[in-house]
Amino acid sequence: MSDEQLVLACQGGDNSAWEQLYIKFKPAVLSIARRFFLSGGETEDLVQEGMCGLYSAVMSFKAGNVKFITYAHRCIHNRIVDAVKKSNGAKHSALNNFLPIMEVGDVWVSNDNPEDVLIGREGKHEMLQKMSKVLSSLEFKALIMYTDGMSMTEISVALGKNMKSIDNAINRAKNKLQNFLSE
Numbered sequence: 234m235s236d237e238q239l240v241l242a243c244q245g246g247d248n249s250a251w252e253q254l255y256i257k258f259k260p261a262v263l264s265i266a267r268r269f270f271l272s273g274g275e276t277e278d279l280v281q282e283g284m285c286g287l288y289s290a291v292m293s294f295k296a297g298n299v300k301f302i303t304y305a306h307r308c309i310h311n312r313i314v315d316a317v318k319k320s321n322g323a324k325h326s327a328l329n330n331f332l333p334i335m336e337v338g339d340v341w342v343s344n345d346n347p348e349d350v351l352i353g354r355e356g357k358h359e360m361l362q363k364m365s366k367v368l369s370s371l372e373f374k375a376l377i378m379y380t381d382g383m384s385m386t387e388i389s390v391a392l393g394k395n396m397k398s399i400d401n402a403i404n405r406a407k408n409k410l411q412n413f414l415s416e
Contacts, residue, residue: 236254236300236301240294240296240301244291244292251288251291258287261306261309262286262287263280265283265306265310265313269314270317271317286305286309289308289312290305293308317391368406368410369405372409374392375392376402378391378392
């Protein structure tokens, strides 16, 4: 069955058609979700938003004007972008500007001893708090995203800033931290 036929079946209440569309579009949703950063959230939250976008696309699609795949990709992308914009809005600023939830890695923890794990977490938390006090909000967020492996383009889209601003913020953050750590 074509995408359009599956959509019509799904709109008619066929759950197996929805399952087929879900399986087919999940890689696209994952691909789109990985391009963005959700303050205070995880990629899985964006995947869920993308799946809601897919469902919305299925239910609102009208055959004839455009292929479903094009329509679905646009709906998925828009739903994820809306979620990112909402999370960066003033309503969520108290959560977003405090301390992001992240894992730096297990470099701080030597083994699986619970005491060492707790000490390692406290050390990470303390280091992140110090960094957030030394760096501006933009510098802190950009540096964390950069060290997590995001590209400059992904960071600039996620934070809504141009690439030059992101590059400058990361360089300022590196310099500030180098000066702070050498004191």
